[in-house]
């Protein structure tokens with residue numbers, strides 16, 4: 001395919017073959033992997049193009065193979081080396097729009113674990129001019145863990161290109177650094193703001209600006225202010241291509257998102273499709289707080305069949321549970337924002353490598369973290385609105401978006417997974433009912449006193 005005068009990909013009369021011939025000997029797609037459910041999944045997205053005249057259902061806006069996208073052959077090699085045989089649904093719809101010229105903004109929504117990262121990483125890598133030692137693309141994420149994971153995708157996909165990368169995360173660069181010239185910088189908003197303000201990063205050539213977990217990054221009262229500060233330090237004319245991705249875009253953020261990324265092409269999910277089919281949701285009716293701990297311990301065998309993540313409301317709860325379980329001879333780790341940068345990196349790396357099977361944490365890693373072996377998520381405490389961002393209100397409504405992201409740490413890319421909510425009183429019960437109502441999916445009860453039944457139900461759900 002080649003781009004027409006308007007910047008859209010159109011099939012060439014004779015050129016399609018030409019591209020294939022040029023590319024195939026260097027880069028062959030790998031055979032489709034075992035988990036191809038997602039590649040053939042049927043969830044619906046609504047595509048709205050900034051150009052109202054264009055038909056979003058035209059094949060021009062969807063790519064059935066990576067080859068059709070006219071990518072640099074070195075990038076195609078990187079994609080295939082990662083084992084990606086063909087684009088996932090969101091990649092199929094988003095990539096032709098993201099790569100078209102002139103560049104257009106994008107607000108893209110697709111469920112957890114469906115391959116959004118590759119879509120924006122490929123866009124950044126495609127737009128960088130490697131011959132210039134200047135920062136040309138920046139990407140912001142809400143946690144250092146996620147920034148590091150995104151960077152690993154940039155490095156892996158860009159393996160056959162000369163791309164240079166740098167982090168904008170706490171304690172990573174020497175304090176007296178004066179210049180960063182890496183093509184792509186990935187980080188968190190506070191450190192990115194600092195590097196831009198001190199002109200360590202020269203923003204003049206930045207042409208792609210990505211927000212992963214965009215609804216979280218734009219949430220006022222949370223990270224929104226810092227993210228806006230970053231945007232205000234970027235070129236205005238022309239402004240960089242702004243790309244917002246998330247599995248959730250609550251209405252109150254959507255309005256701001258539309259201003260932040262004006263005239264964007266949009267990909268939206270239907271409300272009832274917010275969480276993936278592969279995640280089976282359960283709950284356990286506990287007697288009180290202490291009983292929650294006992295149940296968690298009794299689940300240990302099941303939690304360690306694969307890997308699991310236990311979400312708590314407070315850092316101190318995560319630490320306390322981890323200490324108690326460790327003292328009782330179980331192998332678990334805890335991770336939260338009160339640990340220092342080096343500790344956090346070591347803990348998540350060790351969990352990623354499978355050295356610990358159970359990770360007890362807070363909302364800090366509720367979003368984006370992609371560890372395929374995680375087949376169970378436990379909401380030890382349900383997520384509440386009052387934990388959002390910097391808010392410390394008494395708002396005890398359930399935080400539906402965070403719930404969707406938390407359970408989305410399992411069931412990645414068409415895999416099966418289980419989530420279990422612990423409820424222990426009337427209030428938590430009501431909160432869970434509210435979640436069930438909004439998501440329109442049944443949350444199934446598991447008896448807390450029948451371990452065999454529990455095991456059987458869970459193993460069945462994972463089959």
Ligand SMILES: Nc1ncnc2c1ncn2[C@@H]1O[C@H](COP(=O)(O)OP(=O)(O)OP(=O)(O)O)[C@@H](O)[C@H]1O
Nearest residue numbers: 084086087088112113114115116117247368370413
């Ligand atoms: N085309 C593809 N073929 C095979 N695997 C893929 C493809 N695209 C992505 N993946 C894999 O799918 C997994 C999930 O992708 P990714 O982390 O980008 O999801 P996401 O949509 O960003 O999820 P979240 O909303 O939780 O951040 C990753 O392990 C990734 O390597």
